[in-house]
Amino acid sequence: MKTDALPLSAWRVLEISTAWAGPMLGRILSDLGADVVKLESLDSIDNWRGAVKGDDRKRYPLGEPGLRPYNRNAWFNTQNMGKHSVGIDLKSPIARLAVEELVKSCDALICNFAAGALKRMKLDYEHLIKINPQIILLEMVVTGEGAPLENTRGVGPTMEALAGMTVLTGYGDGVPQRTGPAYVDPIGALNGAMAMLLAARHRQQTGEGQRIELAQRESLMNWYGERFILAAVDGIEIAPNGNQSSVVAPHDAFKTMGDDEWIAIAVSTNAQWIALCEVLQKTEWIQDARFVNAESRIKNSDALNEMITSVIKQHNKLKLAFSLQKAGVCAAPVNNGKDIFEDSHLIANQFMIDVEHPEAGTHRYQGLPFHFDQKKERRQTPAPLLGQHTREILKDWAGLDDQTLDSLIDSGACIQA
């Protein structure tokens, strides 16, 4: 390994995953230097490649699924950047030797299939260590083994409900609200990255691999653990109340000019309140006894929000956010996908990258927030076509010859794009 290489340079990772949490973890590991190979097949396709014949048109370039929709899905193509794809049927006895050779040659395997899936494929830890005693296995499951709910299956919105997160968001009318994009998934990926790096260092120091069980519900709960402790110690559960804060006001989204355009404003000090009044050219509010301090602003928050709303609807959300921030007020536009695509700060920091994909074309993708000294030299490659690297990886990693590869492909156990 080069001494200035990225943390996981020369690491080989196999990925058996679907949708968001597992694939995002694979993308992160690739960003940290690993060679990540996704093992997939048409029969067990990543949900985010979409239905084989096409899915919701909002996922495709210009809304067109094309001949091979599974190679053109924006959702898949975001979370699988930088990886290789081996098209292989993991349940096929014919492909077993190839799978075992891949396991032998890799450092780690990550999986976010349902609990028990790896065992059914004879790829659980007990099987894996017989093939590769130093392997690190990271399994992302919903609830974890050894207790009554161990076989629980789930997707983001059901996992969040199970973990007590859904109940903490709402308008104050008692109706729980899910997060728009299921937040448990990227949180699972961030947890997976921490775990894999800890295990990687342990292996680097000792040569020892291990199994990591990442129960997504349990790791998610740590993201608001203080609320469980409050309930356990003091018996207090705080119901959500829209965007309102219990200690400062205003703290909310306000509708601005345009269709469904909003600005978020959080005033935490009297100085910020005065600055807000000045930017909105409503200096008479400064003297209003109902709003002189945080306590009174909270007490009179309905009237406060109504007054702010009446003024703000004439403003452009982005321009107003810049004016407020310049005056020291915590504010930001409530961004939709277009706004993030055009975000001047992210563009200035080269956080977003334009990447050419062979079947989807050249598009902008959001980056990842890891910045090492050496990273700038790394070129970002697109998400792989289904089975794009089958021959290459099975030759290089598994040591198969052309004749064996032809036979696997002819039998349908493997596919090459």
Added chain:
Amino acid sequence: MNSTQTSNTAPHASPAGVLDGIKIIDLSTGVAGQFAARVLGEYGADVVLLEPPGGCELRHPKAIEDRYLFWHLNTGKKSITLDLNSTQGQQALTHLIQSCDMVISDSTHDLQVMCQQNPRLIACRIRDFSPQGPYANWVGNEMIHQALSGLMYATGRADDKPLYGFGHRAYYSAGAIAVSCLLGALIMRDNNSKGQYLEVSVHETAVSMSQNSVTQFAYNATWMARGPYPGPFDIFKCTDGWVSMYCRGDRWSALCQGLGAPQVAEHPQLSSINNLVKNWSLAYRLLQPIVNKLTVEQFLAIVEIARGLASRVNTMKDVLDCNHLAGRNYWHTLADGVTSKPVLGPLFRFSKTPRVIQQGAPDLKPISTWIKESHEN
């Protein structure tokens, strides 16, 4: 976890930790940095939280929901108080930095100078916004980051305002990124003996978690909005609580059958998966009056038979009382002075190098006392 259950005390005896021998100075004042340092401490690092006289801000929360935030973020650490506005304080910090491996800060400490003083140092600065670009001087908080990331725009009802959620989730996430950056830099240092300076942006972290918002717009100029999920998912009210339910298209018929309403599955506007996704609000209107008469357990059983996915929308108490978490020994207690407080289970479970927490969040301790005790030990 309820009063009749015996909670666990965090284990003390342990195998060697992954980060044994790694010394960390935690200069952070907020959630992201303190969470990052806590996680590293759980795997063997020796973490010292360096606080101003009187303690860091999180020890004195204004919001009731943050009453135990400091405890949650600082278990396993030591604490020393140091006045960095004094010459002696600065000298003490310089001395500490010479012998430590990592330093984490979310304020104005000059970490790059520290890296010059100790070339093996791995220093991580967590900022709301990266220091170049139009937002360089912006101030952020949880709602601001969720507004910029796209999560807020897509959360809530279509006919109501966007919701940012609650708590400090963007900051916890930035803390997780900081952990990965620090561990990555440590692995690099193992290979080349060189430390490095790292920057983590809460803003970039939150955007990287916003599903595929940038790409979706790039591909076809559309974006995710509030309102119905792009699939047969919803939250249903039962007689005794709420249920979050997801049903794949191929299970839809079985679900309607189980609810005693096969005609809903045969409705011309709901009879294919594409129609079902497109007309989900109609499906919801037809099913909600039926589900409304069921208990949570009855509805969960019907969804289970149809091979759909569902969960009760659990309260904090529901989760605390969950038999599964008790069966996995998820909850621990640690001493806090003369009393004790709960600690959540690990983020992930290793077969060879498990998490270890030796003690609860630390009391304030002046550096003079700390030095004296260190010498005695």
